Amino acid sequence: MVNCDKCEKKIGFFETKNEYEDEDGNELIYCSKCDEKHEEYFFYPGKKKGSYEITPEQVTNEHPEDKIDLDNKKREKVLMEVATLFIAKKDFKKALKKLESIFEKKSEADWYSKGNIYANLGKIKEAIKCYDEALFIDTHYAKAWYRKGSLLFESNKFENAIKCFENVIELQKDLEISYPKDSWLISAMFRRMVSLVMWNNKLVASKKPSKELSGKTLESIQEMFPYLATSVVVDENEEGQELMVDFGFYTDNINDFVDNCMNDFNKILDVFEPRVVYEASGQHKPRH
Secondary structure: OEEOOOOOOEEOOOOOOEEEEOOOOOEEEEOHHHHOOOOEEEEOOOOOOOOOOOOOOEEEOOOHHHHOOOOHHHHHHHHHHHHHHHHHOOOHHHHHHHHHOOOOOOOHHHHHHHHHHHHHOOOHHHHHHHHHHHHHHOOOOHHHHHHHHHHHHHOOOHHHHHHHHHHHHHHHOOOOOOOHHHOOHHHHHHHHHHHHHHHHHHHHHOOOOOHHHHHHHHHHHHHHHHHHOOEEEEEEOOOOOEEEEEOOOOOOOHHHHHHHHHHOHHHHHHHHOOOOOOOOOOOOOEEO
């Protein structure tokens, strides 16, 4: 017989033994009762704030948010008020004040929501700092990479914007989705393409063209063709019928295709971009 590493009681020969490994590779054995409480969670802390690195997973037996002292009922109520102020009333100053009343620095979701509010207040630097805080807690937080990249794009910082969108693509490329708005993948691909076009044009205009960048830009344009040059299923109605969008970009001319994308930039994002402005919690998942 062996002892449970949790409660230290003996586990009978015919009892179920649940075996695990800790972060150092040491064997752990739990009895059935203790195993009900045993769960492993992924988390992805950053190495440095402001870095563009996606860090590998770490594992913990404690839910990361268990360390956060939150009154869940109060939090849920306040976040609903924040959502109402943000979405319906567009009162971003009041939304920020409400959020700060329950703000938790250890929550990437709070930093993400605060960043979105700052962005809508036109405070770009403050918003990016909030996204950096969220990403320092969780470098796999795809929507924070996307929002940061969008603000860098608007600030004409195309090179760093591309890094953000490429991180989104890397994190979400293997997700199984039914429709475009189920993930940030296609909208990140589109924003990455436009960022590459803008950065490439900027270098060409300054007489510092890059063959590598030009090739990368062309490749990204070709990747977007299937989504914009044909009819795309984007959702379904209440009766379960598929809804189609046809942008009508039927052309073999790359320049015409890019011009169409630029002219319909916002329309394309309305079709593909998810709308997530706040979250009640982070994205930590049990490890199976």
